[in-house]
Amino acid sequence: MTSHDEIVNAAFSWLNEHFKKGQTLFNRDELLDFSFQGKRLGLVDRQKGIHVISGSGFAISITTTNAGNYNDRFNDSGQLLYHYQGTDPNLKSNIALKNNYKKNIPLIYFRQIQSDRRYECIYPVLVVNADDLKCEVTIDLFDYGINTNAESQMETLSNVMAFEEKEPSLIDNRSYSESIRLNRNHQAFFRKRVLTAYSNKCSICKFAHPELLQAGHIIPDRDSKGVAEVYNGISLCSIHHLAFDRNFIGIDPNYDINVNKKLLDEIDGPMLQHGFKDFHHKKIFLPTEDVLKPNKAFLEKRFEEFKSAS
Numbered sequence: 001m002t003s004h005d006e007i008v009n010a011a012f013s014w015l016n017e018h019f020k021k022g023q024t025l026f027n028r029d030e031l032l033d034f035s036f037q038g039k040r041l042g043l044v045d046r047q048k049g050i051h052v053i054s055g056s057g058f059a060i061s062i063t064t065t066n067a068g069n070y071n072d073r074f075n076d077s078g079q080l081l082y083h084y085q086g087t088d089p090n091l092k093s094n095i096a097l098k099n100n101y102k103k104n105i106p107l108i109y110f111r112q113i114q115s116d117r118r119y120e121c122i123y124p125v126l127v128v129n130a131d132d133l134k135c136e137v138t139i140d141l142f143d144y145g146i147n148t149n150a151e152s153q154m155e156t157l158s159n160v161m162a163f164e165e166k167e168p169s170l171i172d173n174r175s176y177s178e179s180i181r182l183n184r185n186h187q188a189f190f191r192k193r194v195l196t197a198y199s200n201k202c203s204i205c206k207f208a209h210p211e212l213l214q215a216g217h218i219i220p221d222r223d224s225k226g227v228a229e230v231y232n233g234i235s236l237c238s239i240h241h242l243a244f245d246r247n248f249i250g251i252d253p254n255y256d257i258n259v260n261k262k263l264l265d266e267i268d269g270p271m272l273q274h275g276f277k278d279f280h281h282k283k284i285f286l287p288t289e290d291v292l293k294p295n296k297a298f299l300e301k302r303f304e305e306f307k308s309a310s
């Protein structure tokens, strides 16, 4: 095993241990504290967005801060575009990022959340392209494969259908194609961040296989308020995601699950009973961090829609 493998594995294990204890957000001091073999390496840089492990020539993490000059940008495939440090491709940190690319060394993407100064972490991610002319790298999720094809197609289809069902007032001035494009962007990263906050469980039934989990939007992405922040998402299994999107299930601002009255009155087999009716008036499973819990104003707005559909 080479040294970079050992450091990367130690960094991921460090994060995994915190995740197991329910911590998914970190302040800068905690991240600076990361040590390897008795040496304090830190998982972020004190100043720069790209954190190079000194003497190693590769980056362990990239960071987006609230104060940063470059906001998160995504290409049409939903991959993150991350700007080099400055405009010189030969700066040490930029060369390090390109080393990650050449040697396929995974890294961590830290993203400062808006509400406080802590960081979400998304890992492992990979540098899948480096462009010296544009001074940027393309970043993809390492486990991107689990949510391509079937799921993304289903989500796109479901978004198209939901879009067509909406009142024009919710659509604002954005065009149809732009709305679809917006839905595709950030999807993989958004999903990963939401599932992480919910410890990879469906917030309704606690089903815990990420392969069958999706990130539902409370206020749809196409809405001007449909921000790609975790507090606008809920981790849901495929069936409960569709049920939520189609107002078979509503979640009120007290985090109580409400099952559509028509479903409650219906008599059917075990799926209806155990998959839906049993959850009526139960609480959803929530992230441990308050700032990642669903925004109550968003839930209220969304719940009005549920009530008028019931």
Ligand SMILES: [Zn+2]
Pocket (backbone or CB within 6 Å): 202, 203, 204, 205, 206, 207, 236, 237, 238, 239, 240
């Ligand atoms: Zn579920």
